[in-house]
Amino acid sequence: MKFKNLDEIDEKILQYLSENGRMTNAELGRSVGLTRAAVRERVNQLVKRGIIEHFTIVVNPLKAGKQxxxxxxxxxxxxxxxxxxxxxxxxxxxxxxxxxxxxxxxxxxxxxxxxxxxxxxxxxxxxxxxxxxxxxxxxxxxxxxxxxxxx
CATH class of the missing domain: 3.30.70.920 (Lrp/AsnC effector binding domain/regulation of amino acid metabolism (RAM) domain)
Incomplete structure (x- = not known):
């Protein structure tokens, strides 16, 4: 999904985090071509700007008993x-x-x-x-x- 207020790297960071919120900054950095520190700063800015509101988990309701x-x-x-x-x-x-x-x-x-x-x-x-x-x-x-x- 394309967003007007994000550059290509921030979009990639969001994509990777949406697929696996447990990725480390080092893993993210390797995936988007930045250092761990640069990725950490970008993620912090995404949080500060309110683009990332919170980090969470996704529970599969069927496997957890909700039929x-x-x-x-x-x-x-x-x-x-x-x-x-x-x-x-x-x-x-x-x-x-x-x-x-x-x-x-x-x-x-x-x-x-x-x-x-x-x-x-x-x-x-x-x-x-x-x-x-x-x-x-x-x-x-x-x-x-x-x-x-x-x-």
Missing amino acids: LSLFFDIAVEWSYLDSVAEKLLATEEVTNVYAMSGKPHLHVHALLDTQEHAAKFMQTLKKTEGIVSVETELLLTRYKERDSLLI
């Missing part, structure tokens, strides 16, 4: 949009919450253990004040996913 990956389009009354989003953010199962354009609605991703867990989660959504309707989709196959780029 269902569900997406929800949740129609919400305008006056409840923020409060519903806050409730969803506080829910353990929810991984992502986005306010979408158009009608007032939230696009939500959740990881659940079983069908029973999903049914219980849906009942909780239905009882939440401000929610008008919920459409649910089950993830079948992941063809591409950018774990390290949250947009």
Whole structure:
């Protein structure tokens, strides 16, 4: 992915780190043709500029025991949009919450253990004040996913 505010070396550094966040500065340096110190300075600048927000790990939910990956389009009354989003953010199962354009609605991703867990989660959504309707989709196959780029 090309970014306007980055040069080619910074883009390569981000690419390598997004593939393997545990790469050492020496390994990164060899990969992009810089010294370990020069790479460390570039990474520090990327952090300082807010381009790298944090370093993290990616957990495979299936291998960790979460069998269902569900997406929800949740129609919400305008006056409840923020409060519903806050409730969803506080829910353990929810991984992502986005306010979408158009009608007032939230696009939500959740990881659940079983069908029973999903049914219980849906009942909780239905009882939440401000929610008008919920459409649910089950993830079948992941063809591409950018774990390290949250947009």
